[in-house]
Amino acid sequence: MEFKPKDFPALKNDNLLRAARGEAVDRIPVWVMRQAGRYLPEFQEVRAKHDFFTVCRTPELACEVTMQPLRRFDLDASIIFSDILVIPQALGLVVEMQKGVGPVFPEPLNGPEELNRLNPEGAVDRLKYVGDAITMMRHLLDGKVPLIGFTGAPWTLMGYMIEGGGSKTMSKAKSWLADHLDKSKFLLSLLTNVTVDYLEMQVKAGAQMLQVFESSAEHLSKKQFVEIAMPYLKDIRVKLHEKLNKQGIEIVPMVIFAKGAMHSLAEMSDLGYDVIGLDWSIDPEDARKQVGPNVTIQGNLDPQDMYKSQEELKELTSKMVKKFGKHRYIANLGHGITPLTPIESMTTFVNTVHTALDD
Ligand SMILES: Cc1c2[nH]c(c1CCC(=O)O)Cc1[nH]c(c(CCC(=O)O)c1C)Cc1[nH]c(c(CCC(=O)O)c1C)Cc1[nH]c(c(C)c1CCC(=O)O)C2
Numbered sequence: 545m546e547f548k549p550k551d552f553p554a555l556k557n558d559n560l561l562r563a564a565r566g567e568a569v570d571r572i573p574v575w576v577m578r579q580a581g582r583y584l585p586e587f588q589e590v591r592a593k594h595d596f597f598t599v600c601r602t603p604e605l606a607c608e609v610t611m612q613p614l615r616r617f618d619l620d621a622s623i624i625f626s627d628i629l630v631i632p633q634a635l636g637l638v639v640e641m642q643k644g645v646g647p648v649f650p651e652p653l654n655g656p657e658e659l660n661r662l663n664p665e666g667a668v669d670r671l672k673y674v675g676d677a678i679t680m681m682r683h684l685l686d687g688k689v690p691l692i693g694f695t696g697a698p699w700t701l702m703g704y705m706i707e708g709g710g711s712k713t714m715s716k717a718k719s720w721l722a723d724h725l726d727k728s729k730f731l732l733s734l735l736t737n738v739t740v741d742y743l744e745m746q747v748k749a750g751a752q753m754l755q756v757f758e759s760s761a762e763h764l765s766k767k768q769f770v771e772i773a774m775p776y777l778k779d780i781r782v783k784l785h786e787k788l789n790k791q792g793i794e795i796v797p798m799v800i801f802a803k804g805a806m807h808s809l810a811e812m813s814d815l816g817y818d819v820i821g822l823d824w825s826i827d828p829e830d831a832r833k834q835v836g837p838n839v840t841i842q843g844n845l846d847p848q849d850m851y852k853s854q855e856e857l858k859e860l861t862s863k864m865v866k867k868f869g870k871h872r873y874i875a876n877l878g879h880g881i882t883p884l885t886p887i888e889s890m891t892t893f894v895n896t897v898h899t900a901l902d903d
Pocket residue numbers: 576577578579580581582591596623624625626627628629641645646647694710757759803880
């Protein structure tokens with residue numbers, strides 16, 4: 545069956561979007577980063593049969609795993625199954641997902657002289673499969689909950705492309721910043737432009753909210769984050785809004801999640817994003833003070849708390865929700881759910897968010 549990005553079923557639960565826009569909600573919306581993932585046996589089953597990026601590139605498979613957590617838990621959002629590293633792939637770099645290792649680039653960018661290996665021409669066309677999965681998912685969701693699209697932020701993508709995978713120190717990527725700042729900025733702005741086109745494509749395909757993952761912000765000093773990474777985060781928001789406005793396309797809420805950058809919440813609240821994602825390192829009340837009243841905050845239970853007893857988890861979740869309150873708040877973990885998380889912890893987390901303010 546072919547799915548077209550039109551005549552989408554009406555949204556039945558729009559609490560996520562209302563929270564993002566600062567409107568009143570019926571209940572606190574909750575979703576979980578990496579909610580489609582290895583802690584679910586049905587996800588493992590799909591992965592046993594198909595390579596990671598085959599799942600990303602095959603809309604039927606991507607939709608199946610996107611749907612899996614929604615069948616089990618009373619979530620208020622879905623997030624399309626994909627990965628932030630599809631952009632480096634579309635630019636021409638090979639990325640493999642290796643069992644027990646994570647993403648690996650057999651041939652990373654070894655120096656600024658290799659920037660000409662990147663081919664931004666037509667990159668977004670090569671990511672059309674993500675749009676196809678989004679459109680198919682909007683129809684399959686039947687309006688149950690909104691669908692979130694996402695991307696990696698420029699600095700985080702640059703880090704993976706230079707390190708060739710995850711890195712404890714990001715020392716190669718940071719040495720680009722120190723020794724080749726102009727070339728680094730060239731790369732960051734190339735990634736920004738592709739990202740803007742990519743997010744535009746996702747919105748046209750049916751994404752109803754967008755999250756930008758700056759997961760490697762933790763490797764930068766505050767000064768580097770503010771002076772080097774943040775201007776591109778702003779550019780993404782400004783340029784995307786401009787593009788959508790020009791075409792008369794409705795703007796969707798945007799979330800910035802910069803892991804390890806809780807030192808710059810006040811600065812981030814000026815970027816014009818509707819929602820700021822919090823990592824688990826910061827106290828809710830502290831975060832609210834720093835971002836002010838006009839931004840929605842999302843987070844931020846420590847993923848490790850999902851391994852505690854169900855009673856403790858309930859207690860911690862309930863305390864967190866009470867601190868955040870119902871206004872301008874989206875509940876989530878403070879980073880992705882980890883593979884050995886007991887499934888019942890997801891049920892406890894989600895249901896506790898929904899009932900925490902009842903008494
Ligand atoms: C840094 C990053 C990546 N990918 C992503 C980030 C940013 C979020 C974060 O900080 O965690 C984003 C991402 N990756 C995945 C999603 C899917 C949507 C969702 O359910 O949230 C999302 C939003 C699937 C995935 N992406 C990956 C998996 C697990 C791999 C597998 O199935 O074999 C999933 C479900 C693999 C991946 N992909 C990446 C890494 C470092 C890894 C390996 C780490 C790990 O193993 O958990 C890059």
